Every structure is written in structure tokens, then in C-alpha cells.
Amino acid sequence: MTTRPVPHGLRSLATAGALAAVFVATAAAQDHPQDPRLGRLDAGARSLVAVVIDSARAAGLPTEPLVQRALEGATKGAPGSLIVSAVQRLAADLGRARAALGAGATPPELEAGAAALRAGAGTPVLAQLRRSRRQTITVPLAVLTDLVASGVPVDSAAAAVLALAAGTRDADLIDFRRAVERDIALGAAPTAATAAAAAGLQSTDATHVNAGARDARPGRP
Amino acid sequence: MRAPAAQTTGTVDVGLSTVRYDGFLASGAASMTPGVRWERPNGAVTARGTYLRFESGHRSLQGSVAGSFFTPAARRWRGEFSAAAGASRYVEFASFWHAVGEARLHIIEAERGAWISGTAGRASYGAAPRGVLAASAGAWLRRAALTLRVSASLSRVGDTSYTDVESSAHAGWGQVTLDATLGGRVWSRGGGRGMYGETSAALALGERMALLLSGGRYPTDPISGSIAARYFAAAIRIHTAAPRHTISRDRTAPRGAGADGAGTSTSARLEVQVDRSRPVRLVVHVADAIRVEVAGDFTDWQPLALSRAGGGIWEVVLPITSGVHRIDVRIDGAAWIVPAGATRAPDDYGGDVGIFVVP
Numbered sequence: 001m002t003t004r005p006v007p008h009g010l011r012s013l014a015t016a017g018a019l020a021a022v023f024v025a026t027a028a029a030q031d032h033p034q035d036p037r038l039g040r041l042d043a044g045a046r047s048l049v050a051v052v053i054d055s056a057r058a059a060g061l062p063t064e065p066l067v068q069r070a071l072e073g074a075t076k077g078a079p080g081s082l083i084v085s086a087v088q089r090l091a092a093d094l095g096r097a098r099a100a101l102g103a104g105a106t107p108p109e110l111e112a113g114a115a116a117l118r119a120g121a122g123t124p125v126l127a128q129l130r131r132s133r134r135q136t137i138t139v140p141l142a143v144l145t146d147l148v149a150s151g152v153p154v155d156s157a158a159a160a161v162l163a164l165a166a167g168t169r170d171a172d173l174i175d176f177r178r179a180v181e182r183d184i185a186l187g188a189a190p191t192a193a194t195a196a197a198a199a200g201l202q203s204t205d206a207t208h209v210n211a212g213a214r215d216a217r218p219g220r221p
Numbered sequence: 222m223r224a225p226a227a228q229t230t231g232t233v234d235v236g237l238s239t240v241r242y243d244g245f246l247a248s249g250a251a252s253m254t255p256g257v258r259w260e261r262p263n264g265a266v267t268a269r270g271t272y273l274r275f276e277s278g279h280r281s282l283q284g285s286v287a288g289s290f291f292t293p294a295a296r297r298w299r300g301e302f303s304a305a306a307g308a309s310r311y312v313e314f315a316s317f318w319h320a321v322g323e324a325r326l327h328i329i330e331a332e333r334g335a336w337i338s339g340t341a342g343r344a345s346y347g348a349a350p351r352g353v354l355a356a357s358a359g360a361w362l363r364r365a366a367l368t369l370r371v372s373a374s375l376s377r378v379g380d381t382s383y384t385d386v387e388s389s390a391h392a393g394w395g396q397v398t399l400d401a402t403l404g405g406r407v408w409s410r411g412g413g414r415g416m417y418g419e420t421s422a423a424l425a426l427g428e429r430m431a432l433l434l435s436g437g438r439y440p441t442d443p444i445s446g447s448i449a450a451r452y453f454a455a456a457i458r459i460h461t462a463a464p465r466h467t468i469s470r471d472r473t474a475p476r477g478a479g480a481d482g483a484g485t486s487t488s489a490r491l492e493v494q495v496d497r498s499r500p501v502r503l504v505v506h507v508a509d510a511i512r513v514e515v516a517g518d519f520t521d522w523q524p525l526a527l528s529r530a531g532g533g534i535w536e537v538v539l540p541i542t543s544g545v546h547r548i549d550v551r552i553d554g555a556a557w558i559v560p561a562g563a564t565r566a567p568d569d570y571g572g573d574v575g576i577f578v579v580p
Contacts, residue, residue, distance in 0.1 A: 037521055065518070068518035068521070068522065068547070069569065071518075071521055071522035072518070072522045072547065072568065072569075072570070072574070073569070073570050074522065075516055075522040075523070075524075075557075076557065076568070076570050076572065078570040078571075082569070082570055082571075083570075086569035086570065089569065090569075107544075108542070108543060108544030108545070111544060111545055112544060112545045115545055115566075115576070119566070136543075138543060138544050138545070138578075139578060139580050141545075142544075142545045142576075142578040143578070145545070145564075145566070145576070146564045146576065146578070149564045149565060149566045149576065150564065170580040171580060174578065174580060220419070220435065220439060220452065220454070221238045221240040221250055221252060221271075221273055221450070221452050221454060
């Protein structure tokens, strides 16, 4: 295999870009002294986590979730390398969430979006949720993540939440999530529990009251 | 991305039946009924066709397509628009067609609801089309696996008018689904009167096959052109495709202890009490403990001791912001655990963490 030489101009551009990123991160670090709460990390992990946080801040991402993820690792006695990679992953997820939800997304929405992405929801689902609902989508995203964590296949969970998000209040979404949890605890399959709970909110054909249900009698000659 | 909410299923029913139309002798018939259903959470479209071959050698062909779509909910209210069209033909001398549209207004609670509706359209019995007008009202109630429904309708097709009162039940237990309808045509001008009732059972014989048994008496339907009859039918239903949304994936929240020793907790149960005008109250139910602590992203992951409220209840009131939060619980200085009542998710550190939402 041969490698194509990189044109000199492009190399210069890349070098300039890297320098600019370092400059921005450094400048941001000077504006925002290191969070004293990170003192609970060992020195090596602390400096690397600080770099990730400064980069996130420079990129306009919320930094508090990153601090909390690092502190969680410290409380749980995780090795420094694991803490750094966890914080890096979360920063990347927050970036992907913002790309899907738009620059106007609030920090709680981004955090919920990052969790949904980690659970397996695709960025198109996040973008669709954003379009489908005028109010904040923090709770719909959280419910989506919850459902997947409860064993509901991500496609089914996304379908249910997308269908409900536009016209359902946050409190009703949380009730919906509780109904699913209750039914699963009682032995229902997660997908069936989700469908039944969504039907309860939506009155779809599962309730046998839709106008087409009367045509469904099997076997009638 | 594929449409996440859409699902298309196809079925073919192949069976035998015996039927006695009012005014005719009983006859056996073999039937084949292909059907396809396209479903989204806010509605569905169903198309079916039936080919019947009677003992006499005569044939009947029927086909119908029906679609029903719900509007987004406005509080407890929800609109539904549906349309149905169909045609049938028996030998060379009897043919029907109909096309109707219906609007329904539903009021919906979690386990019960009611609706009113209006229907308009056209129907034809081998002659000039006649106008169809109908109004109906109904209510439904769901209890566990059982759904009950009652309805009353007043219909007018040309100069034929009739009023039906109907109740139905639908229940599913494991592999068995039961449906039953009992009704009466309590008033009629040209549409016949009397009681009718049908029942059907479906027994799943694996993922793609089911045994269907059905029978009873149904009334003349001047809209679709069906004549009152008694029947019994047995059929095998073959699903051409498994429902797509039931494709399972591995759980993303594996059970078991992690690096921090976090494990499943049945001894601690979290309750999050939210009142918009007040701070959040975290309540942990623990049967027997001397000290209960929580740690989460709302305590900077520093252990926070809860106050004993008596009766196995431990609590703390905190100004927790709206959003998704992570929490673990520790009882009497033992390992951090995920309390019941919180969603369990991987914590990035080889263990699990509890997640809860503050709206």
C-alpha cells in the first residue's frame, strides 16, 4: 500500500488548527481555573480530565456533567485511566447530542441526550424528538433511556416515545414509564409492556375501540 | 433511519366453514383470506381479501381496505379519522361496494375511555349508490388482560334505518386470544331485527402460525352488503412476517456486581417526591438499618447521610435540578448499591448506577 503525501499547505493548515485548539483550551483554562472538586482525583487523572473539561468548555458544551462523571469514578475508587476515558466518552456523547439537538439545546437536554445515545438511540431519533416537541425534551429523552435500560428494544422504545412526545405532558410520560416498569415487574415482556402502556395513553387499536376494529373479525364467511 | 414506529405484517388465513345465510340452505365453504396491516403508533391501515368457494361450486369474492389515524392528544381528548372501502361479488348476480369516512372524538383515561362518532359515505347494491349516514357512541374499560366495550349506533343507508346496541370483550392470556360480541338490532326499518353474537379464539402455534376458531350469528349489514348468517369456521393463520418491532437486543443494563461492588438491591427502594414549588424529597425505604447514605451527581458524589423518619423510611430534601440524575445508596457502610425504584444503567466503571428523572 502506498500513502499519498499530504500537500504542504494542508499540513500547515492542520498544524495551525492544532495550535489554535491548544491556544483556545489554554485560554479557556486561564479564564476558568481548575475546579477544586477535581482535587479528589490523582494528579495524573486530574490534569487529563481538566484538559477534557477545558476543551468541552471551549466547544460550548456543559462541563458539570463531566465533573460529576469524574467524581463518580473517584467515589467508586475507579483507576485514573478509567475515569479519564469515561469523561472523554461523555464529552464525545455530549458533542453528538448537541449536533443532533441543535445549538439551542439546554445542558439538561444535552445530558439526557448523551445518555440516550449511550443507551443505543441514534442521533436521528434525537433530532426527530427535537422537531416533534416544542417544550423541553429532557424528560422524553430520559424516559427513552429508562425504557432501554429496562430491556425494551431501542427501536420500540424510540417509537413509543416519539409517538407520545408531541402531545404528552412530562408528568404523563413519567407515569407511562412507571406503567411499563410495573408491567415488566409483573412479568410482561418489555416490548409488550411498552406497547400496552403507550396504548393506554394513545387509545390506539390495542384498545379495540378504533373505527377499523369491527372489520377484523376472523373467519367470518 | 428506518421509520421506527412503522410495522407491516401480512397474514393468510386458510380454512373451512359452514354457513347458513338467512333464507338459504346451509353450505360448506373453503376460504382463503390474505391480509396486510401497516401500523404506526398513531394509526393503522388494513387491507383484506376473501375468496370463498361453496359446496355448490359457486364463488364469492370480497375485498376491503380500512385506515384509521389518531390526532395527537389534547389533554384527555383525541380525534380519530378513518376511512373504509370494500366490494364483494357473489357468482355473477350480486355485487356490492361501499366507501365511508368516519370521525371520532375520544376521551381517554389510562384504563377507560369513551367516544362519539359520525359516519358518512356511499354504498351500492348493484344499482344507484345510496347515501350512508351513521352516528355512534361507546365506552370501553380495560382491566389487566381484559377489555370490555359497549356501543350504540344509529345507521341509515338509503331508506333503510336501524339501531344496534353492542357489547364486546377482548382478552389475551399467553398464546390464547379471545374475542366475543353480543348485540341486538333493537329498532329497524328495512334492516331486520334480533339478537346476534359472535366469538372467536386464536391459539398461537409458534411465532408465525395460529389456529383460529370462530362462530356465531352476525346481522345484515346494509353498508357492506353482508347478509345475516350463522356460521362456524376453523382456519390456520400464517404470518408472512414476524412483527419487526419485537426484534430483541441485548439488555444494556447487565445485572451483577461491578468493580465497586454495586449489586442488585432488594433491600433499599428509592422514591423521588417532586413538587414543583419545593425542593426534591428523596425517600429510601430500608427494612432494617443503622445508617443510610446516598451519593449522586446532586451531592458531588460525596456520601450524604439520610435522616431516619421511622418505619423503615430514610429521607433528605435537596434542591435537585430538573433533568436526569445518577444515584447510589449505601446501607450501614457496606458497598454502594443501586436502589430499587431507580433505573439501573452501566456506570462506565464496570458496575451499575441508578438513574432517576426530575421533571
